[in-house]
Amino acid sequence: MTIDWWTLGFQTVNVLILIWLLGRFFFKPLSRMIAERKEAAADMLAEAEAAHRNAEEALEGIAATRAGFAEEREALLRKARGEAETLRQEMLEAAKAEAEKRLAAAETEIAHKAGAERAALQAEAARLAVEIAQRLLARLHGAKAMEVFLDDLLKAVAALPSAERRTIAANGAHFTAVSSAPLDQQEQTRCRDRLAEILGRQPAIEFQSDPSLIAGLELKGEHLTVENSWRADLETIRRELGHERNP
Amino acid sequence: MTAPLTTEPLFTFGPVSISAPVVVTWALMAFLLAGSVLATRRLSLKPSTLQAALEMVVETIDGQIRDIMQAEPGPYRAFIGTLFIYILLANWSSLMPGVEPPTAHLETDAALALLVFLAVILFGIRANGPLGYLKSFAAPTVLMIPLNLVETITRSLSLVVRLFGNVMSGVFVIGIVLSLAGLFVPIPLMALDLLTGAVQAYIFAVLAAVFIAGTISEGRPHAAENLQTSERKTP
Structure with missing residues (x-):
């Protein structure tokens, strides 16, 4: 058994060169791409997490706003009901007063008209009576x-x-x-x-x-x-x- | 058929002799380089089928390194991954007619083991410093220094012998059967040789990772225990 030292030396150098070549042209690009993909995935996950967190915060904000809206709505409704009730009472009282005023005016006017009509009727009746009497007595x-x-x-x-x-x-x-x-x-x-x-x-x-x-x-x-x-x-x-x- | 334990030069440039394993390795290097450039020139975040498959290979290697070494795979990915891919392709190159796997020759396996030996030292020094690396030989006691030194050598030799023995024997058996029987008789043995080649590539890469992890994990008792457990399970 003999050792070919030239072959041993060449193979050692060859493998060293191959280690450098594969490291430079095979492992490094692929590992960098893997790392970039992991980083991109991590960024996407972080973005998704941030978006999820923002969405949750937005939902909480919306829920709080909705709760505020509900309270404000209830307060506005109470206030509106109170104002409407007050306005209704005022309108009722005003309408009642106006109706009473108009009723009184109408009654007065009716009374005046009735008196005038009665007077006119009486005058007409008297005139007719006189005329009738005149006609009767003329005979x-x-x-x-x-x-x-x-x-x-x-x-x-x-x-x-x-x-x-x-x-x-x-x-x-x-x-x-x-x-x-x-x-x-x-x-x-x-x-x-x-x-x-x-x-x-x-x-x-x-x-x-x-x-x-x-x-x-x-x-x-x-x-x-x-x-x-x-x-x-x-x-x-x-x-x-x-x-x-x-x- | 040539003798399995000898490497005949194909041609020579003066005193420099170029053997078949070197040429096949160059061809594999050209193939891997061309394939890598073509496969990685249009990478995107939305991967194609080929890109997804290649990324799966890389992630599998990363996962194995992470599991074995209990460390981030970045510094070790190119070394461990190249060992696995090169040995796998070298073992499977026997499917090409007239091509003998480079790993069926002792020089290639020795070169790979030498690189693992040097990588263990390099990564150990980079992780623990020179003094820390030397101190790792005195663990757990000073008395273990001779045994640790011997182990450093022998485990590298075991890598050589394991890979060489498995691949060479497969090539040798197929050659014998092919010379004795018909054309299609060795096909089951070739299929078995494919499996053996893949397993040996995986074992070599895993053991390299284990050896490097054993060096860089000094001071990390849990990782050391895990590494010893992994090595005991290795065939």
């Missing part, structure tokens, strides 16, 4: 009607106290007899005679006619006025109705 002109009015006139004068009758019939007393229609001579004589019976002396009477009396016979003197006509009666009724309307 009653005659001796009998005048006789009735003359009786009523004499009764009114006779109802006066005797002292007052004597004063009325003092010397120089002058009377005016107004009838709704002109009296003929006979009626004038009878009126003068019957009045003389009551007064105790023959009075001086001037006879006149006034259609506005409607019907009747009135006597006017210096100290005496006897309204004995339908115009006077209707006027009295109208005044009484007016008193009832305006108590």
